[in-house]
Amino acid sequence: MESVEYSLFWEAMSGALVVEVLLEEMGLPYSLKPVDMAAGEHRSKAYLKINPTGQVPALSFPDGTIIGESAAIVLSLGDRHPETGYIPRPNGRERPVFLRWLIFMAASPYMTFVQLNHPERFIDDTAAHDALVDNARCRLLTQFDAIDSAISGSPFFLPSGVTALDFYAFMLVIFFPERERLLVDRPKLHDLFIAVSERQTVQKVIQMHKA
Ligand SMILES: N[C@@H](CCC(=O)N[C@@H](CS)C(=O)NCC(=O)O)C(=O)O
Numbered sequence: 404m405e406s407v408e409y410s411l412f413w414e415a416m417s418g419a420l421v422v423e424v425l426l427e428e429m430g431l432p433y434s435l436k437p438v439d440m441a442a443g444e445h446r447s448k449a450y451l452k453i454n455p456t457g458q459v460p461a462l463s464f465p466d467g468t469i470i471g472e473s474a475a476i477v478l479s480l481g482d483r484h485p486e487t488g489y490i491p492r493p494n495g496r497e498r499p500v501f502l503r504w505l506i507f508m509a510a511s512p513y514m515t516f517v518q519l520n521h522p523e524r525f526i527d528d529t530a531a532h533d534a535l536v537d538n539a540r541c542r543l544l545t546q547f548d549a550i551d552s553a554i555s556g557s558p559f560f561l562p563s564g565v566t567a568l569d570f571y572a573f574m575l576v577i578f579f580p581e582r583e584r585l586l587v588d589r590p591k592l593h594d595l596f597i598a599v600s601e602r603q604t605v606q607k608v609i610q611m612h613k614a
Contacts, residue, residue, distance in 0.1 A: 408465065409463065411434070413438065420574045421567070422460045424608050431480075445458065454471040474505050474510075477567045477571070500553075504550070507550075508568075509571070515546060519543065550575075551591050557591070558591075569595055
């Protein structure tokens with residue numbers, strides 16, 4: 404039988420945050436399926452069947468389809484619930500720009516956070532880790548510069564109003580350890596961040612991630 408709910412495979416302060424905000428904003432029924440990464444649950448046989456990359460987020464759809472990759476999840480939710488308006492429609496004027504920046508955020512800064520937080524995945528030599536972390540911090544600042552200069556709406560990313568890009572950018576800022584320093588030099592990103600953080604859905608989701 405088809406479940407009525409989405410199930411979000413989740414960990415606090417992970418990429419599940421953007422999906423959770425989107426599910427809340429879209430008003431969709433969902434449940435959280437916490438994955439205990441500290442205990443290595445993401446590398447268990449059972450979880451690798453859910454997401455072969457061993458990562459969160461993954462989303463199970465009411466028809467039983469399960470996918471990982473945050474950008475793919477965002478786009479699929481947009482395909483399934485176009486009336487909610489958080490993802491520009493395929494032939495819409497803002498769609499190419501939306502896609503361009505969604506893919507950038509998922510492929511570049513999100514991945515640079517892996518270098519920042521897990522330098523050991525890039526090089527075994529522990530003596531090189533500090534340099535890798537410094538390099539990741541510098542690259543993140545440049546990537547946030549690109550995002551800031553691409554924001555074409557006010558306070559949101561696109562001129563037509565709030566979209567999933569805003570939730571994604573918000574999440575990336577949340578991940579950055581020196582948030583105040585980051586935002587003080589990036590006024591458009593600052594305004595976007597404040598506008599997103601004031602939304603009720605976001606406040607509810609953030610509580611879950613801080614708990
Ligand atoms: N490209 C993936 C990246 C997902 C990702 O890196 N998730 C992190 C948590 S924020 C994770 O699961 N890390 C565990 C690991 O890589 O072992 C996406 O966009 O969903």
